[in-house]
Amino acid sequence: MTLYTDWRTLPQAVRGNAVALGNFDGVHRGHVHLLESLKMARPDCPPAVVTFEPHPRAFFRPQDPPFRLMRADMRAQALSEQGVDHVVQIPFDATFSHSGPRDFVRDVLIGGLDVAHVACGADFAFGHRRTGDVVLLESLLGQHGVGVSIVPQLSDASGPISSSRIRRLIQEGYPERAAELLGRTWSITGEVVQGDQRGRLLGFPTANIALGDYIEPARGVYAVRVRLPDGRDVPGVANVGRRPTINDGKESRLEAHLFDFDEDLYGQTLSVALVALLREEKRFKGLDELKAHIACDVVQARACLERHSAC
Structure with missing residues (x-):
């Protein structure tokens, strides 16, 4: 082409x-x-x-x-x-x-x-x-x-398949339904930018990607699959939102933690496919509670991705 x-x-x-x-x-x-x-x-x-x-x-x-x-x-x-x-x-x-x-x-x-x-x-x-x-x-x-x-x-059965209908599903937190209309999992593609490395301090390093012109999905935690520039697909968990626990007050962004992965991704372009919304965005009492919930998110995301792989 x-x-x-x-x-x-x-x-x-x-x-x-x-x-x-x-x-x-x-x-x-x-x-x-x-x-x-x-x-x-x-x-x-x-x-x-x-x-x-x-x-x-x-x-x-x-x-x-x-x-x-x-x-x-x-x-x-x-x-x-x-x-x-x-x-x-x-x-x-x-x-x-x-x-x-x-x-x-x-x-x-x-x-x-x-x-x-x-x-x-x-x-x-x-x-x-x-x-x-x-x-x-x-x-x-x-x-x-x-x-x-x-x-x-x-x-x-629900009506005409259109971009506007898919957008609504993504905004409402139904990436699986959006995927049915798209014919594939919806992805956000962008360059990994330098963050504040707070995820690394919590034990869950993340690749940070600005949403840019993409529609903002429902804020929360997602099970994801990440396509690397070399074609590898890596399972992971991602947060989309403004991180209310640390109250950084910045615009929404996507932060993806890749499972069993320890490579430098800064400056690389990744494609992050949102497989399922695990939970909505939530403010926690402090970083310790946040860290504990992230650990639960990881377990839940692994199980979710295994179920989707089996289908």
Whole structure:
């Protein structure tokens, strides 16, 4: 898979492909359904994706709390794993946000990509103030002889599978349910930064990762699996929150303790998969009580991960 960030200078290999449109935050089962529908519609064309960065919601509402399910680089990797050959990531800036729907079709889809076919969800909207809908998209592309697949949302017993639904589950502390909709365990990927080493003093050293643009999960202690840069998976336990016992007053962060592991991870990029929430964030009377509860968390996390491995 190749990632392109300038739709104006695309090589010939990207032109004439079948293209799926959307934000693809999370690359969940609904997105996979859309991609499979695209492949079925045009099996003769290499599949490509046109997406946007930053997410339009982040551009228009920068004051909102972070909400992303994955970083842009992880999104591209996940799309590659679904057989996407090319990802065109359009910079969503002030200029682009003021482009009309006809501009998007004429300049990007036809002029930039010379699309052979397009697939999108029934709720896809585009152009300035979201004035373009799928009816207009079909009409405009039809004038160029380009077919459009309007793909209904994939649903389960609880309703349509969507990024917003997955976000709610993560915020409410149900990573297992989120994993069912994603098709994999939800992960936070980031660089290990220097902490205050309080975990080491308590006997449980941690790898500290800022949440950044990720949505903040329910605060508490999780059983986790940590993917190292060399591909190893290490079981562990992690805290997400503001550490109320020591009252540091800082923003929420993720602190992961890796089981039976003693290597320097500073500066390395880890992917921490949240398997299950063990308990909510809690203030303890002091460090001794905190240390005792962490020891219990470790035992509980080991048992939880063993059960999940057996499934």
